[in-house]
Amino acid sequence: MAAFFDAEATTRGVTVRVKPHYLADQSAPERGHWAWSYHIRIENHGAAPVQLLTRHWVITDGRGRRQEVRGDGVVGEQPVIPPGGAHDYVSGCPLETPQGHMAGSYGMVDADGGAFEVVIPAFALVSPAARRLAN
Template structure:
């Protein structure tokens, strides 16, 4: 896939130590209930290993900011029940979701990885907006 096609599919990206995190986000009207103060988004994450060593995703840390500037932090092991091993040149994709009590917000964070030599390091998850259509 070309760089421009990736930029369209995954408009948010950050690269740390040869690991690129790409994000696409979608508002899910069918899972939202604005009349009840609930808005819901799905986000698609792709981790690409551009380095020369395999890496394993150990944990995640999310900083979720709602439209009232209230910060919610989420920490946990792995992602969607997995702790994937990503070989050099390979990628790992997953989809998850985020509900908010406001029609706008944002998410950003980091993944904790460990390389095949046992060195642990954090990679940035780029900030991306959560915006419901007007």
């Protein structure tokens, strides 16, 4: 399954895997609008449950402009992930450039209520047009 994902990182037994997908039908390059979805899988390889409480994203467009997004949970949920379990979700990101990248972290708590941060690995957002220019 790991081969499906483009990026992954493990922090304290929690693995985050990411697969971005360019959304041609939601993009309008002639108006300076490009859109992506991204599939995230969060796997708990630890011996006790963990809960995702917060998210922090750093989104950088092709001009180097950074935007930070912080909030509770992911797509309206604060999932508890049991040992050996996983939580999948899909979200999206628009940019004003044909490429960029994202990275961040999740704020988690362990079974004892201890807070810790889990790395969301950096991943590229690259439109087909930007990919052609790079080759």
